[in-house]
Amino acid sequence: MDATAQIGRTLAQAALLLVLGPLVTGFIQKLKARLQCRRGASVLQPYRDLAKLLRKDTVQSNSASPFFRAIPVLVLAATLTTTAMLPVLWVPAPAAAPLGDAILLLALLALARFLLAIGALDAGGAFGGMGASREMTVGLLVEPALMMAVFSVAVAGGTTNLGELAARRLTLPALAWQAPDLLALFAVLILAIAETGRIPVDNPDTHLELTMLHEGMLLEHSGRGLACIALATHVKQLVILSLVAALFFPPGLARGLGAGELALACGAFAAKVLLLATFLGVVESSYAKLRLFRVPQFLGIGLVCAFLALALRVL
Amino acid sequence: MTAEFATRLIDLLGALLLFTMLVILASGRLFRSIYAVAAQAVFLGIAGAVLGAATGNVDLWIIAGVTIVVKAILLPWLLLRVVRKIQIRREIEPVFPINGTLVVAAGIVVLAFHLTASLGPVRQAITGNALPVGIALILMGVLVMATRRKALVQMVGLFASENGIFFTAMAVSQGMPLIIEIGVILDVVLGALVMGILVLRVRSSVNDADIADLEGLKG
Numbered sequence: 001m002d003a004t005a006q007i008g009r010t011l012a013q014a015a016l017l018l019v020l021g022p023l024v025t026g027f028i029q030k031l032k033a034r035l036q037c038r039r040g041a042s043v044l045q046p047y048r049d050l051a052k053l054l055r056k057d058t059v060q061s062n063s064a065s066p067f068f069r070a071i072p073v074l075v076l077a078a079t080l081t082t083t084a085m086l087p088v089l090w091v092p093a094p095a096a097a098p099l100g101d102a103i104l105l106l107a108l109l110a111l112a113r114f115l116l117a118i119g120a121l122d123a124g125g126a127f128g129g130m131g132a133s134r135e136m137t138v139g140l141l142v143e144p145a146l147m148m149a150v151f152s153v154a155v156a157g158g159t160t161n162l163g164e165l166a167a168r169r170l171t172l173p174a175l176a177w178q179a180p181d182l183l184a185l186f187a188v189l190i191l192a193i194a195e196t197g198r199i200p201v202d203n204p205d206t207h208l209e210l211t212m213l214h215e216g217m218l219l220e221h222s223g224r225g226l227a228c229i230a231l232a233t234h235v236k237q238l239v240i241l242s243l244v245a246a247l248f249f250p251p252g253l254a255r256g257l258g259a260g261e262l263a264l265a266c267g268a269f270a271a272k273v274l275l276l277a278t279f280l281g282v283v284e285s286s287y288a289k290l291r292l293f294r295v296p297q298f299l300g301i302g303l304v305c306a307f308l309a310l311a312l313r314v315l
Numbered sequence: 316m317t318a319e320f321a322t323r324l325i326d327l328l329g330a331l332l333l334f335t336m337l338v339i340l341a342s343g344r345l346f347r348s349i350y351a352v353a354a355q356a357v358f359l360g361i362a363g364a365v366l367g368a369a370t371g372n373v374d375l376w377i378i379a380g381v382t383i384v385v386k387a388i389l390l391p392w393l394l395l396r397v398v399r400k401i402q403i404r405r406e407i408e409p410v411f412p413i414n415g416t417l418v419v420a421a422g423i424v425v426l427a428f429h430l431t432a433s434l435g436p437v438r439q440a441i442t443g444n445a446l447p448v449g450i451a452l453i454l455m456g457v458l459v460m461a462t463r464r465k466a467l468v469q470m471v472g473l474f475a476s477e478n479g480i481f482f483t484a485m486a487v488s489q490g491m492p493l494i495i496e497i498g499v500i501l502d503v504v505l506g507a508l509v510m511g512i513l514v515l516r517v518r519s520s521v522n523d524a525d526i527a528d529l530e531g532l533k534g
Contacts, residue, residue, distance in 0.1 A: 183334065
């Protein structure tokens with residue numbers, strides 16, 4: 001496969017995740033509303049919010065440096081770049097130039113987190129600093145655990161390239177589900193809740209200072225900048241869900257680019273994402289927000305599960 | 316059911332047992348650890364049934380049924396009843412920080428796998444990794460008992476430890492004689508009854524079920 005075709009595919013995939021990101025958020029919000037016996041906003045509400053924000057001007061604090069304006073764009077760029085490493089609809093052909101692997105994907109997510117925190121500190125608001133410090137505390141627990149869970153699968157597959165990993169998991173019978181897979185899946189599901197900023201770790205719906213992590217860092221952003229960050233958050237959520245799907249539920253990925261195969265892959269992708277989004281929505285509806293000091297305990301289960309998944313694979 | 320498939324299923328059930336054990340260790344709520352230990356007993360019963368189907372040992376089916384009825388329904392019901400009666404809804408107060416406990420638990424699992432690796436022939440059996448998982452469960456149950464102050468949580472730890480003993484026995488012997496298993500289960504039920512009554516009595520006379528207060532009895 002030549003380079004242009006590969007770039008075209010990668011961009012198409014990025015565009016797909018960019019467009020579908022807000023829809024997943026809308027779906028989770030709708031599901032939550034239905035579970036609370038409310039009618040809820042339409043699943044398209046996140047798109048309307050984004051459109052509204054895009055029409056507004058940006059206001060920024062006097063103490064913010066010029067770098068502050070670049071942060072929303074950089075966060076969105078870092079998040080969007082991760083989509084290039086994910087097998088979403090098809091397994092990349094082996095001849096394709098490697099764009100990066102799971103390590104780069106996690107590093108880019110960490111970069112986006114770092115930029116957001118720096119931006120929140122830069123603006124000089126008290127809530128921003130608080131949100132940033134909390135987010136980094138959670139990140140400290142989530143990132144190594146996510147890496148260990150991914151490595152646990154990568155050790156068995158013999159590669160850190162997610163596309164190849166998914167392809168090998170599709171074919172190799174030795175990679176059928178084993179105990180470490182199950183532990184890694186539990187770990188990733190727990191960490192996904194934290195990474196997508198959902199209850200019981202974070203509450204995406206409020207700006208109440210006692211509960212917020214992620215929202216606290218967004219307070220100083222406004223208008224188009226806020227729209228970029230909100231979009232990045234939607235995309236990050238979908239990226240995390242796709243990562244879980246690619247690591248643990250590869251069936252359904254298309255091998256070629258035939259219309260029938262792609263249609264099947266689209267259906268499979270939609271089913272996997274809907275399932276995981278339903279999981280997030282149900283968990284969010286059935287648990288209360290944890291006290292901040294309890295969060296490390298909750299994430300500790302994920303961390304230990306991920307560690308055990310890796311340890312059992314190596315031992 | 317082929318032996319290979321059974322091995323795989325028991326391997327997965329072992330992972331579920333480890334996960335429920337971690338939930339018990341990490342939970343700050345009494346109710347959650349009781350539900351987790353009940354779930355653990357259900358997985359244990361399923362593992363017994365799988366092994367029974369794979370080896371054709373009828374005793375294992377009976378033991379699996381008894382395990383689910385007694386350990387997954389009867390004992391948790393008893394515990395929940397005691398909890399409701401003495402109305403402790405407070406969070407569990409650990410003696411040792413919960414995150415530290417989790418680290419120790421991870422160490423226990425790694426050690427169990429590492430040490431049983433030297434027991435080659437035993438691990439070759441149909442039950443695969445059940446032996447290290449069982450040993451890890453026993454030790455983690457002891458860890459729960461050692462790091463919690465409330466008597467009821469210590470009972471949960473004891474049940475979890477007992478689940479580990481059951482799983483280990485299954486791994487090594489591929490099903491112990493029925494009479495022994497029934498005896499062990501009766502022992503646990505009796506122990507739970509005695510402890511439940513004791514906790515209720517202690518609670519009614521000193522208004523608390525905190526083991527640490529017993530320290531004050533020393534002369």
